[in-house]
Amino acid sequence: MPLPRKFYARENTAKIARELLGKLLVVSSPEGRVSGMIVETEAYLGAIDRAAHSFGGRRTKRNEVMYGEPGFAYVFFVYGMYNQFNCVTGAAGTPHAILIRGVEPVDGVELMQKRRPKAKRLTDLTSGPGKLCIAMGIDRSLNGEDLLGNKVFIERYRTVRPASIASGKRIGIDYAGEDADLPLRFWIAGNAFVSRK
DNA sequence: AGCGAGATGAGCT
DNA sequence: GCTCATCTCGCTG
Numbered sequence: 290m291p292l293p294r295k296f297y298a299r300e301n302t303a304k305i306a307r308e309l310l311g312k313l314l315v316v317s318s319p320e321g322r323v324s325g326m327i328v329e330t331e332a333y334l335g336a337i338d339r340a341a342h343s344f345g346g347r348r349t350k351r352n353e354v355m356y357g358e359p360g361f362a363y364v365f366f367v368y369g370m371y372n373q374f375n376c377v378t379g380a381a382g383t384p385h386a387i388l389i390r391g392v393e394p395v396d397g398v399e400l401m402q403k404r405r406p407k408a409k410r411l412t413d414l415t416s417g418p419g420k421l422c423i424a425m426g427i428d429r430s431l432n433g434e435d436l437l438g439n440k441v442f443i444e445r446y447r448t449v450r451p452a453s454i455a456s457g458k459r460i461g462i463d464y465a466g467e468d469a470d471l472p473l474r475f476w477i478a479g480n481a482f483v484s485r486k
Numbered sequence: 487a488g489c490g491a492g493a494t495g496a497g498c499t
Numbered sequence: 500g501c502t503c504a505t506c507t508c509g510c511t512g
Contacts, residue, residue: 331504340504351497368505369494375504388504407507419505461504484505 291442297359302378302385306332307454307475309376313446314392316425317439321400323425325392325415326446329476329483331459333375335384340465343384354433355384362441364422364432371419374427376436376443390418390460390474392425393482395446401425417484453478460485 292312299305307330315324333341335355342352342365354363355377363375363386379385392415394401401414401424408414408424415421422428427441436442455478458470476483 333504342504347498349497365504366496367503369496369503371505373504390504417505459504464502465504 290444291437292360292444294358294360294437297376297378297436298380300379300383302334302387303332303473303475305378306330306387306473307451307456309387309389309443310454310475310477311447311449312443313395314374314389314425314441314443315396316427316431316441318426320426321397323397323400324395325421325425325482326395327389327391327443328393328480329389329391329474331388331390331475332473333386333388334473335379338465338471339468340459340462341384341386343386346384348384352384355386357381357433360436362431362434362436364427364429364434366429368419372422372428373418374422374425374431388418389421391416391476391480391482391484392421393480394424412481416482449477 309327309330312327335343336346343355358381359378361377375386375388405424415424456472456475459474
């Protein structure tokens with residue numbers, strides 16, 4: 290059962306990013322259903338966050354869904370070949386989002402391996418934001434998709450003790466000045482599907 | 487096992 | 500025209 294809209298609607302996006310750890314991301318397509326436990330996330334705090342696409346209230350065709358209702362997918366394309374999956378949080382008009390950077394495969398491992406034939410080890414399959422999108426079949430056709438629908442959703446799975454949650458600076462946002470050092474990346478300590486140690 | 491570079495295109499200035 | 504919320508390969512040691 291998908292998490293309720295209220296889960297995403299809260300204003301404390303960093304808190305929501307922590308709470309997403311241990312939840313199950315589920316994606317259904319004609320090819321089949323795959324799922325993975327979320328093990329790494331990053332919070333992007335909207336207009337005041339230099340690392341966010343919505344910094345300064347910038348609003349474009351690409352980031353439009355960040356400004357919409359919470360509980361929707363924000364999927365964008367980077368580096369000429371990769372997609373990244375985010376969920377929109379905060380009230381409508383508050384352009385916050387949480388990037389999913391790593392999941393541990395649960396269902397549909399075979400389909401995921403078929404989609405990522407280059408991944409030699411299981412731990413290479415979904416240990417990164419671009420990797421997990423390929424493995425789970427997430428692309429821009431899912432941008433703006435309701436996370437309370439049946440194509441993509443997130444549900445309860447495991448409880449993660451606060452003591453086993455680690456945090457640190459976000460990856461690949463060195464251009465963000467002082468905001469680059471904010472501890473807005475969260476991961477399950479010791480999990481093999483975290484993109485970096 | 488760690489580092490540098492190339493891939494590849496949309497989005498913004 | 501350059502930057503980018505990345506990944507993989509091939510070189511070095």
